[in-house]
Amino acid sequence: MATGLLALLDDVSALVKVSAASLDDVPAQVAKTTGKVSGIVIDDTAVTPKYVVGLDPSRELSIIYQIAKKSLINKILFLSPAALLLGFFAPWAIGPILMMGGAYLCFEGYEKVHSMFSKHQHADAKHSQGEGLKMITPEELEKTRVQGAVRTDLILSAEIVAITYATVADKPLFTQIAVMLAVAVFITIAVYGFVGLIVKADDLGVHMAKDNHHPQIRSIGRGIVTFMPHFLKILGYIGTAAMLWVGAEIIAHGIPFTSHALDNLEQSLAHMPALSWFVKATACGIGGLILGAVIEKVVVFIRKIVTRYQAKETQKIG
Template structure:
C-alpha cells in the first residue's frame, strides 16, 4: 500500500509539471512530504475498518464515503490553514497540540481495551442506541474525530518536509498530499470491507478454483475484520505513543526517547538480516507501551475518580 501511495503522489507530481513548470518545486515537495507520512497512513488504514464492522453491508460504502469526505474536510478546511498559521505565527504550539492529540488516541485505544476485558461500554448512552441512522452517525463522527488526530500527524510530518518552501507552495503541496493520501487510504479501506462481496461473486463464477477461492475469502473475512479491529486499536496506541515520545524529545526530555531509540537500534544490530524491520517493530512496540500507560492513566482519572454525591 505504501508503494501505491508514493506512486500516486508521483503521478500528481507529473501532472503538476505538465501543467506549469513553475510548480516543479511544489510537485517534488509533495511527493517527498507524502512519502514521509506513509507510516501514519498505514495506521489510519488499519484503524478505519472497525467503524463499519457490525453495520449493514449495504451501508458500508456510503459510510466510508462519509468518513472520506470528513477526512478531506479535516485536512483541507481545518488542518491545512491551522498548520500554515501555526507554522507562520506560533510554531512553538505545534508540538503541544500534537501531543494532546496523541494522548487522545492513547485514551481511545485504552478505552477499547478496557471494554474488551470488562464487557462494558464507556459510553452508556451510545451503547443503548438502537436506531440504525443514529448508530451510523455516531460511528461516522467517531471515525472522523479519530481521523482528525491521525490527519494532524500526517500534515505535521508533511509540513516539516516543506520548511524551505514559500507559504503558497506549502499550501499547494499540503493540499496535494491531503487529497492523495485520503484517496489512497479510503480506497484501500473500501476494498477491505467489500472483500466478502468479492468472494461471493467469485464463488458464483464458473471454475472450481475461483469458487474455492471465493468461498475461502468469504470465510476468512470475519477473522480478517476482527484482526484489523485489533490492529487498529494497537495502531492508535503506537501512533499516540510515538507522538508523545517525539514531543518529549522536542522539549529535550530525552531519557525515555533515548532509551527507546537505543533499544530499537540494538534490535537492528542484533538481527542484521531483518535490521530495519526489527528496529521498527521494537520502536513501535515500546511506543505502544508508552501509549497504554498514558491512555491507562487518563482512563483511570476519568472512570475511577470519586463521584460527587
C-alpha cells in the same frame, strides 16, 4: 525603456525558475511525508471498516463516501489552514500539539489492547445492561456511526496535517500549500479507497462462489469469504500496534533525550535497515503502551474526582 523591459523579463524568468523548482520539490516532499505518516494511515485504514459492520450492505459504500468527504473537507478547509496559521503566528505550538496528539494515540492504543484482554468482562457488563439499551432506527444508527468515524478521523487527520506541516515548515509557502493539499487528497483517496475494497471484498467473494462460475473461481470466492474476518482482525491488531508506535515516536522526537536515544539506536543498526526499523518500532510500541497505561490511570483518577464533585453538588442542591 528597453533596459526596464529586460529587467522585468529577468524577474519573470527568475520567478518561473523558482516556481519550477518548487513544483519539482512537491512530489519528493509528498513522498517523504507519506512515509512519516504511514503508521497513522495504517491505523485509519484499520479502524474505519468497523463503522459499517452490522449495517445494510447496500449502504456500505455510501457511508464510506460520507466519511471520506468529511475527512477531506476537514483536512483542506480547517486543519491545513490552521496548521499554516499556527506555523506563521505560533510555530512553537506545533511541537506540543504533535505530542498531545501522540499521547492521545498512545491512550487509544492502550485502550484497545486492554479491551482485547477483557472481552469477557465487557460482554458481561453489556449483558447486564441489556435491558436499558435504547432501540434506534437503521438511519439513526448510520448517522451515529458516521459521526463517530468522523470524530476519530479528525484526530488522526490532525496528526497527519501537523506532521506534514512540520516536514515542510522550512519550505516556501507555495510548496507548503501544494504539499499539504496533495497529501490530504492522496491519503484520503488511498485510505478510503482501500477501506471500500475491504468492506466489499466479502460481497465479491460471495459473487465468485456462485454455482454458475468455474470451480476454481468458486473456490477462490469461498476462500475470500472465509479469510476476510481473519484479515479484519489482523488489520485491527496492526492498527493498534501502529497507534502505539507512531504516538510514542512523535513524543520521543519532541523530547531531546529520547530523540537522541532513538537516533543513536537507529545509527547503531544502520547497516541492517530492516532490523533497525523493527527494533525502533518495537521500542516505541512498548513505550507507547506504558505511556498509554499511565494516561489511562490519570484519566480514571480525574473522572473519579469529577464524579465525586458532581455528587456533592447534587447533594447540596437536594
